[in-house]
Amino acid sequence: MSEAVPRIAQIPNLVDLFPDKVQPDTRPGYQGYLVGREHLLEVVQRLRDEYGYDYLSSVTGVDYLPEGKMEVVYHLYKTLGGPALVLKVQMPREDPRVPSLVPLYRGAEFQEREAWDLLGIRFEGHPDLRRILMWEGFAGFPLRKDWREPYFEEEAKPFKSRWPEGFVFRAEDRNPFGDNVQYPPGFDPETWTPPDDEAIYRVLKRASEEDDLHADTLVVNLGPQHPSTHGVFRMVVSLSEETILDLKPVMGYLHRNHEKIGERNTFLQNMPFTDRLDYLCSMSNNFGYALAVEKLMGVKPPERAEYIRVMMAELTRFLNHIFAIGFLLNDLGAYFTPALYAIEERELILDIFEAVSGSRMMCNYFRFGGVARDVSPDILEKVRRLVYDRLPRKVDEMDEFLTRNEIVRERCEGVGVLTAEQAIANSASGPVLRASGVPYDVRRAEPYSIYDRLEFDVAVRYHGDIYDRYLIRLDEMRQSLRILQQVVRDIPEGPIMTGKPQYQVRVPPGEAYGRVEGPKGELGFYVVSNGKPNPWRYHVRAPSFINLTSLVDMARGAKVADVVAILGSIDIVLGEVDR
Amino acid sequence: MDAGLFWEWVIKSLIIVLMLTAGFAYATLYERRVIARIQVRIGPNRAGPFGLLQPVADGIKLIFKEELTPAGADKVLFFLAPIITVLPSLVITAVVPWGDTVVIGGRVIRLYLTDINVGILYILAVASISVYGIVLAGWASNNKYALLGGLRSTAQMISYELALGLSFVGPILLAGSLSLMDIINAQKHLWFVVLQPAAFLLYFLASLAEVNRAPFDMPEAEQELTAGYHAEYSGMKFALFFMAEYIKMIAVAMIGASLFLGGFMGPFVDRFPWLGPVYLFLKVAVWLFVMIWLRATLPRIRYDRLMQLGWKVMFPLGLLNAVVTAFVVVLVGG
Numbered sequence: 001m002s003e004a005v006p007r008i009a010q011i012p013n014l015v016d017l018f019p020d021k022v023q024p025d026t027r028p029g030y031q032g033y034l035v036g037r038e039h040l041l042e043v044v045q046r047l048r049d050e051y052g053y054d055y056l057s058s059v060t061g062v063d064y065l066p067e068g069k070m071e072v073v074y075h076l077y078k079t080l081g082g083p084a085l086v087l088k089v090q091m092p093r094e095d096p097r098v099p100s101l102v103p104l105y106r107g108a109e110f111q112e113r114e115a116w117d118l119l120g121i122r123f124e125g126h127p128d129l130r131r132i133l134m135w136e137g138f139a140g141f142p143l144r145k146d147w148r149e150p151y152f153e154e155e156a157k158p159f160k161s162r163w164p165e166g167f168v169f170r171a172e173d174r175n176p177f178g179d180n181v182q183y184p185p186g187f188d189p190e191t192w193t194p195p196d197d198e199a200i201y202r203v204l205k206r207a208s209e210e211d212d213l214h215a216d217t218l219v220v221n222l223g224p225q226h227p228s229t230h231g232v233f234r235m236v237v238s239l240s241e242e243t244i245l246d247l248k249p250v251m252g253y254l255h256r257n258h259e260k261i262g263e264r265n266t267f268l269q270n271m272p273f274t275d276r277l278d279y280l281c282s283m284s285n286n287f288g289y290a291l292a293v294e295k296l297m298g299v300k301p302p303e304r305a306e307y308i309r310v311m312m313a314e315l316t317r318f319l320n321h322i323f324a325i326g327f328l329l330n331d332l333g334a335y336f337t338p339a340l341y342a343i344e345e346r347e348l349i350l351d352i353f354e355a356v357s358g359s360r361m362m363c364n365y366f367r368f369g370g371v372a373r374d375v376s377p378d379i380l381e382k383v384r385r386l387v388y389d390r391l392p393r394k395v396d397e398m399d400e401f402l403t404r405n406e407i408v409r410e411r412c413e414g415v416g417v418l419t420a421e422q423a424i425a426n427s428a429s430g431p432v433l434r435a436s437g438v439p440y441d442v443r444r445a446e447p448y449s450i451y452d453r454l455e456f457d458v459a460v461r462y463h464g465d466i467y468d469r470y471l472i473r474l475d476e477m478r479q480s481l482r483i484l485q486q487v488v489r490d491i492p493e494g495p496i497m498t499g500k501p502q503y504q505v506r507v508p509p510g511e512a513y514g515r516v517e518g519p520k521g522e523l524g525f526y527v528v529s530n531g532k533p534n535p536w537r538y539h540v541r542a543p544s545f546i547n548l549t550s551l552v553d554m555a556r557g558a559k560v561a562d563v564v565a566i567l568g569s570i571d572i573v574l575g576e577v578d579r
Numbered sequence: 580m581d582a583g584l585f586w587e588w589v590i591k592s593l594i595i596v597l598m599l600t601a602g603f604a605y606a607t608l609y610e611r612r613v614i615a616r617i618q619v620r621i622g623p624n625r626a627g628p629f630g631l632l633q634p635v636a637d638g639i640k641l642i643f644k645e646e647l648t649p650a651g652a653d654k655v656l657f658f659l660a661p662i663i664t665v666l667p668s669l670v671i672t673a674v675v676p677w678g679d680t681v682v683i684g685g686r687v688i689r690l691y692l693t694d695i696n697v698g699i700l701y702i703l704a705v706a707s708i709s710v711y712g713i714v715l716a717g718w719a720s721n722n723k724y725a726l727l728g729g730l731r732s733t734a735q736m737i738s739y740e741l742a743l744g745l746s747f748v749g750p751i752l753l754a755g756s757l758s759l760m761d762i763i764n765a766q767k768h769l770w771f772v773v774l775q776p777a778a779f780l781l782y783f784l785a786s787l788a789e790v791n792r793a794p795f796d797m798p799e800a801e802q803e804l805t806a807g808y809h810a811e812y813s814g815m816k817f818a819l820f821f822m823a824e825y826i827k828m829i830a831v832a833m834i835g836a837s838l839f840l841g842g843f844m845g846p847f848v849d850r851f852p853w854l855g856p857v858y859l860f861l862k863v864a865v866w867l868f869v870m871i872w873l874r875a876t877l878p879r880i881r882y883d884r885l886m887q888l889g890w891k892v893m894f895p896l897g898l899l900n901a902v903v904t905a906f907v908v909v910l911v912g913g
């Protein structure tokens with residue numbers, strides 16, 4: 001090691017660093033290192049403090065039933081950029097315990113709770129290890145491979161009952177009036193009251209007893225039915241007058257166990273299923289999933305397909321951001337006018353999606369090794385007119401109407417501040433991270449597709465308040481238009497698909513983590529294949545979900561009116577949060 | 580008192596109440612259509628020509644809706660609150676004249692219900708009552724959002740009543756009377772908005788806060804408090820709150836027009852007294868348009884900033900305006 005290269009710029013070889021604690025993962029198709037669970041905290045702490053792996057992107061578990069093992073997979077990144085460092089901890093299925101990483105990375109909080117909820121892995125030292133997506137009385141851990149739903153038919157689709165003979169019946173029909181829920185033994189739904197509400201209320205911070213005023217603390221549930229939570233999301237808030245003392249997010253009302261269904265589906269069947277995650281940005285979701293599976297398959301889409309993909313992803317980013325700004329203003333109390341102006345532009349982009357994919361929102365447009373249909377010249381012409389003429393004008397219009405509005409500034413500036421350190425520790429991503437002064441963008445940090453050839457700047461703002469999160473979306477819209485202008489200028493002719501389109505793709509065994517810079521942040525798909533037509537593990541690192549970790553930091557000390565705007569400035573979609 | 584006078588009063592009162600309730604219905608339509616145009620939409624245009632029957636459809640829907648009373652609510656207060664809110668807004672315009680005198684069938688009829696010599700005082704007193712309805716609604720619902728909304732509106736309305744009252748002082752000093760008729764007559768040649776721009780501004784802002792309109796619609800802030808004090812109300816009780824809000828909008832527009840924009844005064848009103856109500860109607864329509872325009876354009880101000888604005892800017896400004904006006908009146912009019 002030469003003196004010139006500082007440690008933080010090195011990619012460490014963990015086997016040299018921790019000879020007896022770490023070994024490389026040598027399974028075919030796998031990468032990274034296996035760490036003994038007793039050494040995990042020590043290894044990760046050194047990696048974070050000395051080698052700059054300060055960003056914990058993803059924590060998830062895999063149930064390797066045939067081997068009788070559970071595995072927790074960590075994806076660590078440097079906010080300076082570069083590839084992932086993958087760490088794995090293996091443990092016997094009977095004793096799934098690992099030390100929690102929450103003391104090192106607060107961003108692990110929700111993901112570890114999710115892994116506990118769905119896989120039953122116990123994270124020791126986690127401050128608040130409760131179920132997060134399932135309800136408290138739920139029996140079992142649904143993502144374990146030996147867990148079966150009440151109407152279990154078969155391990156994997158396509159189910160024999162529906163295909164290929166075409167004779168369709170549903171398992172529900174065999175037991176028409178039966179329960180579709182399994183209860184744990186001794187559980188009576190009639191008499192049960194949820195214990196988790198009390199648990200939430202108890203951990204909330206209240207007004208201190210020493211306070212001279214002896215002010216009473218008011219606990220208010222904002223949601224799940226609330227006009228400003230953008231869906232069925234619930235914030236339990238303790239208030240002193242109108243000031244927020246503490247806040248606990250409660251989610252899972254829209255939970256449908258996306259990952260379990262994804263593991264039943266074939267690889268291709270998951271493509272339309274990813275549309276349903278963040279239903280505003282189905283193209284970006286497709287992109288991330290396609291990248292992950294393509295990594296496993298080792299295919300690369302042809303040049304034209306790459307351009308089309310980037311075009312769709314950037315159009316998606318534009319429509320998401322303009323929508324987010326419109327609805328942020330709605331949360332600030334502007335009666336729908338900015339939102340409707342935003343929707344007008346969004347409709348124009350949706351027209352293009354409809355023209356290429358046949359659907360406005362659930363596009364299902366990407367395929368492994370390409371895209372589903374070609375973009376015709378007149379659609380391209382439409383895009384050209386949009387990105388050179390109409391959309392830049394509309395961004396400027398938004399800017400002019402909103403940016404210097406006195407009430408907007410007064411409501412947004414200095415409110416809901418998230419510092420850069422907090423943002424990194426909380427694994428915030430996307431506009432939330434960049435508005436806090438961290439210029440981290442997957443498109444530049446670990447370029448995928450053709451982003452390394454395109455000219456654009458990573459937008460960054462430094463105050464970390466609502467106003468900057470609003471401004472950064474404007475900046476990113478302008479950068480997206482810049483990318484789009486290059487794409488429509490340079491798009492080559494050629495095929496749009498590597499190989500033949502096929503219903504059943506062959507995916508060799510192995511694991512892959514594909515991540516894209518989605519409009520809401522880093523969208524990652526962790527896919528494990530065992531060579532069968534269905535993924536063995538299909539995990540989504542949902543940016544909306546993990547960005548919510550920062551909500552508490554932003555909201556403490558703010559007013560009730562602010563928390564609504566703060567939530568709007570994070571820009572969540574519940575389809576993705578709850579999965 | 581002859582019987583004719585009695586019937587005249589009854590008929591005029593009925594006309595006022597009917598005009599106000601019809602005005603409420605069409606103010607909602609007016610608002611929806613104007614906001615729709617601002618928001619590049621069309622707005623309701625299905626029920627009747629140009630959507631003119633939309634308020635009727637809305638009314639029928641609300642009448643037939645189920646009325647829910649929360650189990651934990653204080654039943655009596657819950658029932659009374661909408662009534663307490665709506666009554667003051669119906670009676671407040673009794674002292675606002677809509678014209679001078681006309682002659683119908685040889686009988687001289689004054690185009691106003693009454694002209695008491697403390698009309699302004701009456702307006703202030705009655706306006707203050709409606710806050711009871713709102714705070715009681717918030718309290719009686721036994722709902723935290725409603726309670727927060729009720730508390731907010733109490734604080735807001737009490738704070739802004741001061742600024743509102745002080746904005747009245749200018750016109751009163753200039754006209755030398757508390758009667759609205761005298762104030763309007765004093766504006767025969769020059770509207771008070773020219774002489775009292777600060778008071779006009781104060782009145783406009785304070786009245787927005789007083790009737791809970793954007794950007795001061797804190798008590799019912801939909802985004803934070805779901806609906807504020809009327810979160811638990813449904814059916815006709817809910818409609819009564821809305822009725823109160825819209826009638827109050829019309830009322831503050833009428834009062835504001837009378838205080839600052841010359842009321843029913845306008846060209847040729849001396850010769851054709853029937854033009855008076857028309858002028859007043861036009862002024863109210865423009866005033867309402869501005870209120871609707873603001874709602875469609877501006878985000879909401881945060882509650883604590885609203886109180887700051889009320890106490891630290893508008894209240895001192897109102898005091899200053901009153902003092903300066905008094906000085907000038909004494910020096911000039913001496």
